[in-house]
Amino acid sequence: MTEQKYSLDEIRIRLNELDDNLLQLLSERRKMSIEVAKSKVQTSKPVRDAEREQQLLVKLINNGLDKYNLDAQYITKLFHTIIEDSVLLQQSYLQNLANPELSRKPLARVAFLGAKGSYSHLASREFFSRKNTELIELNCEGFKEVANTVESGHADYGVLPIENTSSGSINEVYDLLQHTTLYIVGELTLPIEHCLVATEEIRLENLTTLYSHPQPHQQCSEFLGRLKGIELKTCASTADAMQMVRELNRPDVAAIGNASSGKIYGLQPIKGNIANQTENHTRFIVVARKAVEVSPQIPAKTTLIMSTSQAAGSLVATLLVLQRYGINMTKLESRPIMGNPWEEMFYVDVETHLDSEAMQNALLELTKITKHLKVLGCYPSENVKPTQVQLG
Structure with a gap:
């Protein structure tokens, strides 16, 4: 039997010390991420640098294997999380510069479904945690009440779940967006662990x-x-x-x-672990009375709603406009138009800035071939795609 060099209590004390050191280093790294964002303000470089991220990961993986006996999968998973956090921090910093009137507000009144502990409450706290904003939390009894609370001026923001990887789209929220005067100003994907x-x-x-x-x-x-x-x-x-x-x-x-x-x-x-799918996530949108400016250095999404004529091929014609301008569509959802039997409203999410030349040209064409077209909002994309690594 191998003799134990340290007692269990001694091992735990040392582990606690190491964990505290890790937290300190992560905090320091976050501060450096903000410094990176400041430098990009001067150079106008985009937040993400795929080549730099890939070089960093390859170097870390090789060092982990050669120096510390750490396997590639462990390092990749760990630094994907760290890189994602860094990207979102930099995006938040640049967004504050693009919207100075918002960054000057120390308090934000946020309406969400349910009381403390609801998933909408958790999403609200997660979204605003990177904005250094103190929250005044306003819990509501329904999605419509969330929207009404923001529209009436009693809240600055509303947080609404819009789709889930297991149960699909939340139709009540899509129907609300058809009639609201609010704009989508942000998004968040939250892991759901039922x-x-x-x-x-x-x-x-x-x-x-x-x-x-x-x-x-x-x-x-x-x-x-x-x-x-x-x-x-x-x-x-x-x-x-x-x-x-x-x-x-x-x-x-x-x-x-x-x-x-x-x-x-x-x-x-x-x-x-009672959910139908082990990978269970809900996407939330953040709505406000005023649209936000999105820094051109940040990956953005734009959400549209539109209706087309009932002529054959009308919807296809609108989608071909997006394809012609190289605009990637990430979501297409249809909902019936109340009071208009057999007619539908289409909700479209695309990965592009509203102010980009491609999007502006596409909107000009879409206006001509749709019965109704409205931009629900342009906002920073929270979907940080993991850096792909190819080891030689």
């Missing part, structure tokens, strides 16, 4: 009642289908579901929520 939470550790067969928002219910349908004899009750948000379980304080009741938010309500996870 689990069952309850007041105490219990066996699944002892559950009689389960509370959930309709979206998590749909995203966990396969797991829920295997539960027998359980009454499913709908709540306005995941936070409301967890709050209900806390108030009932019964050992036979649980909610679909997430572990971190469950702690807010004194609940503990009793079953994890």
